[in-house]
Amino acid sequence: MSLIELKEVSxxxxxxxxxxxxxxLKGVDLAVDEGEFVSIMGQSGSGKSTLLxxxxxxxxxxxxxxxxxxxxxxxxxxxxxxEVRNKIMGFVFQSFNLLPKLxxxxxxxxxxxxxxxxxxxxxxxxxxxxxxxxxxxxxxHRPNELSGGQQQRVAIARAxxxxxxxxxxxxxxxxxxxxxxxxxxxxxxxMNKRGITVVIVTHDPDIAAHTPRVLTFRDGExxxxxRALEGV
Amino acid sequence: xxxxxxxxxxxxxxxxxxxxxxxxxxxxxxxxSAVIIxxxxxxxxxxxxxxxxxxxxxxxxxxxxxxxxxxxxxTSDILPIIESINTVGEVVPQVQRQSTVVHGAEGxxxxxxxxxxxxxxxxxxxxxxGSFLTDADIDKGSWNCVLGADLAEExxxxxxxxxxxxxxxxxxxxxxxxxxxxxxxxxASSDNAMYVPYTTMQRRITGSKNINTIIAQAVDAxxxxxxxxxxxxxxxxxxxxxxxxxxxxxxxxxxxASDVTDTMTLLLSGIAAVSLVxxxxxxxxxxxxxxxxxxxxxGIRKAIGAKEHEILSQFMLEAAALSxxxxxxxxxxxxxxxxxVSQVFSWPTAVDMKSVxxxxxxxxxxxxxxxxxxxxxxxxxxxxxxxxxx
Numbered sequence: 001m002s003l004i005e006l007k008e009v010s011x012x013x014x015x016x017x018x019x020x021x022x023x024x025l026k027g028v029d030l031a032v033d034e035g036e037f038v039s040i041m042g043q044s045g046s047g048k049s050t051l052l053x054x055x056x057x058x059x060x061x062x063x064x065x066x067x068x069x070x071x072x073x074x075x076x077x078x079x080x081x082x083e084v085r086n087k088i089m090g091f092v093f094q095s096f097n098l099l100p101k102l103x104x105x106x107x108x109x110x111x112x113x114x115x116x117x118x119x120x121x122x123x124x125x126x127x128x129x130x131x132x133x134x135x136x137x138x139x140x141h142r143p144n145e146l147s148g149g150q151q152q153r154v155a156i157a158r159a160x161x162x163x164x165x166x167x168x169x170x171x172x173x174x175x176x177x178x179x180x181x182x183x184x185x186x187x188x189x190x191m192n193k194r195g196i197t198v199v200i201v202t203h204d205p206d207i208a209a210h211t212p213r214v215l216t217f218r219d220g221e222x223x224x225x226x227r228a229l230e231g232v
Numbered sequence: 233x234x235x236x237x238x239x240x241x242x243x244x245x246x247x248x249x250x251x252x253x254x255x256x257x258x259x260x261x262x263x264x265s266a267v268i269i270x271x272x273x274x275x276x277x278x279x280x281x282x283x284x285x286x287x288x289x290x291x292x293x294x295x296x297x298x299x300x301x302x303x304x305x306x307t308s309d310i311l312p313i314i315e316s317i318n319t320v321g322e323v324v325p326q327v328q329r330q331s332t333v334v335h336g337a338e339g340x341x342x343x344x345x346x347x348x349x350x351x352x353x354x355x356x357x358x359x360x361x362g363s364f365l366t367d368a369d370i371d372k373g374s375w376n377c378v379l380g381a382d383l384a385e386e387x388x389x390x391x392x393x394x395x396x397x398x399x400x401x402x403x404x405x406x407x408x409x410x411x412x413x414x415x416x417x418x419x420a421s422s423d424n425a426m427y428v429p430y431t432t433m434q435r436r437i438t439g440s441k442n443i444n445t446i447i448a449q450a451v452d453a454x455x456x457x458x459x460x461x462x463x464x465x466x467x468x469x470x471x472x473x474x475x476x477x478x479x480x481x482x483x484x485x486x487x488x489a490s491d492v493t494d495t496m497t498l499l500l501s502g503i504a505a506v507s508l509v510x511x512x513x514x515x516x517x518x519x520x521x522x523x524x525x526x527x528x529x530x531g532i533r534k535a536i537g538a539k540e541h542e543i544l545s546q547f548m549l550e551a552a553a554l555s556x557x558x559x560x561x562x563x564x565x566x567x568x569x570x571x572x573v574s575q576v577f578s579w580p581t582a583v584d585m586k587s588v589x590x591x592x593x594x595x596x597x598x599x600x601x602x603x604x605x606x607x608x609x610x611x612x613x614x615x616x617x618x619x620x621x622x
Contacts, residue, residue, distance in 0.1 A: 086537020
């Protein structure tokens with residue numbers, strides 16, 4: 001059984017006064033196994049971000065089933081979904097989404113705050129996560145004192161700190177220069193090697209080329225699912 | 233989330249924008265302090281009025297002429313009737329008139345009271361110098377008088393007033409006594425009064441047998457009710473018209489006075505409580521702004537695993553912390569304020585601990601009540617909407 005399994009998942013948005021309906025996803029079937037490194041490619045509006053939000057339990061499908069580790073996500077309440085996001089998922093966003101008032105280490109330990117971890121332990125865990133992305137020396141800096149690449153590494157540390165099984169990254173390199181982008185992809189690949197399932201959304205084929213499996217979306221449907229040969 | 237983390241989050245919400253927090257809490261500060269100050273003024277006034285009424289003498293029944301009587305039935309003729317009642321001890325007539333008392337070039341407006349020799353014992357009047365009018369003065373209608381402390385001082389300054397002459401209308405009186413200073417009684421200052429025999433007053437000044445008020449003192453506290461009804465019965469027999477006289481006892485006066493101050497206190501503290509509600513609306517307003525401003529923050533927190541009740545608690549606690557801080561500051565301002573009121577306006581104030589507790593409780597309720605809707609709005613926010621918010 002796959003870790004992530006979507007069956008006939010559709011998502012329809014009502015625009016305006018409900019007269020216009022936008023079908024963001026049209027019956028998508030998808031299976032991602034534990035330990036995979038997948039990128040989802042597509043133009044803007046292809047439904048790839050919607051898919052990622054559904055996988056991350058931030059959004060619910062209009063129809064279809066989403067099974068996460070053998071559990072039907074649609075049957076979970078909002079507290080259980082929060083629990084899933086806290087314990088199983090880690091998120092990395094295009095715009096970093098760090099809290100500006102908190103320091104780097106304060107941002108990184110936030111998931112552990114909601115997990116109810118003791119302050120001393122969560123501080124240690126957060127420093128360790130920052131160390132993994134090479135920013136232990138910037139722990140007490142605020143986001144506005146860090147470069148874009150550094151902010152994204154803080155965000156990755158935040159995604160890593162609660163030892164998630166899945167990390168979801170929505171255009172993680174979208175706001176970064178090429179050098180920083182490659183650094184971020186290296187860190188994500190490194191996380192994948194430690195056994196974390198990583199799914200990234202991108203419109204950049206160069207970034208997608210870093211991952212062994214590439215799904216291509218167009219108009220709410222998956223039109224291509226390519227796996228690189230072993231060892232390539 | 234751990235309890236300490238909830239507290240830390242609420243406090244950081246309050247302290248991250250201190251000026252805004254103070255402005256927001258100001259409504260609650262004003263409301264709570266206004267409740268405390270108004271109640272303290274009311275309580276002080278009540279205590280003072282009661283002590284003033286007590287000071288006028290004890291077990292007193294006041295008889296005066298009715299509102300609707302054309303000809304007063306309360307005259308010297310009534311006195312022996314009331315004196316004959318067995319539950320009545322002393323009876324004091326008061327014939328009063330506003331007049332000008334003159335000594336040398338000095339003329340002062342004063343309330344002249346024509347009364348009897350037992351006035352000091354019934355009305356708790358003590359003499360500083362000389363003696364009060366005697367029964368002999370009353371019987372022969374002598375031209376002796378006793379002055380209130382202020383009046384004596386204004387007329388004679390440092391000179392000894394005893395034996396001096398003062399002029400009232402065309403009559404010259406000899407000062408035989410000066411009363412001790414009593415302080416403002418709230419009704420009429422007895423320190424500015426002049427006492428003469430009521431017989432002299434009736435013959436020489438008012439020219440009638442009318443008496444403004446008769447004070448009857450019951451023999452003891454337990455016979456007050458009996459004395460009251462006996463006086464009523466006697467007056468009904470004598471006049472046959474219950475509208476031609478009025479009788480009131482001290483208990484009634486106390487009750488009326490405390491009713492009046494209670495009503496005033498309730499009214500004023502009601503107005504103060506309204507300002508507390510206005511303060512609450514201020515908190516709600518700023519919390520709504522705060523939730524909107526932090527839409528993205530809420531989205532991020534939810535994305536990394538914050539539950540609805542954790543977001544709800546964050547904002548509720550922030551609102552409660554704001555209004556509690558306002559409440560505590562309000563109590564301090566209220567306590568200081570009521571001291572200032574009593575010092576600056578020389579009004580007696582007595583801080584009622586119940587009003588402090590009330591103000592504190594109200595501020596907490598206001599915070600929770602008006603914080604609830606904004607917090608609920610934040611808690612129910614869709615994480616996707618929050619994350620997309622610019």
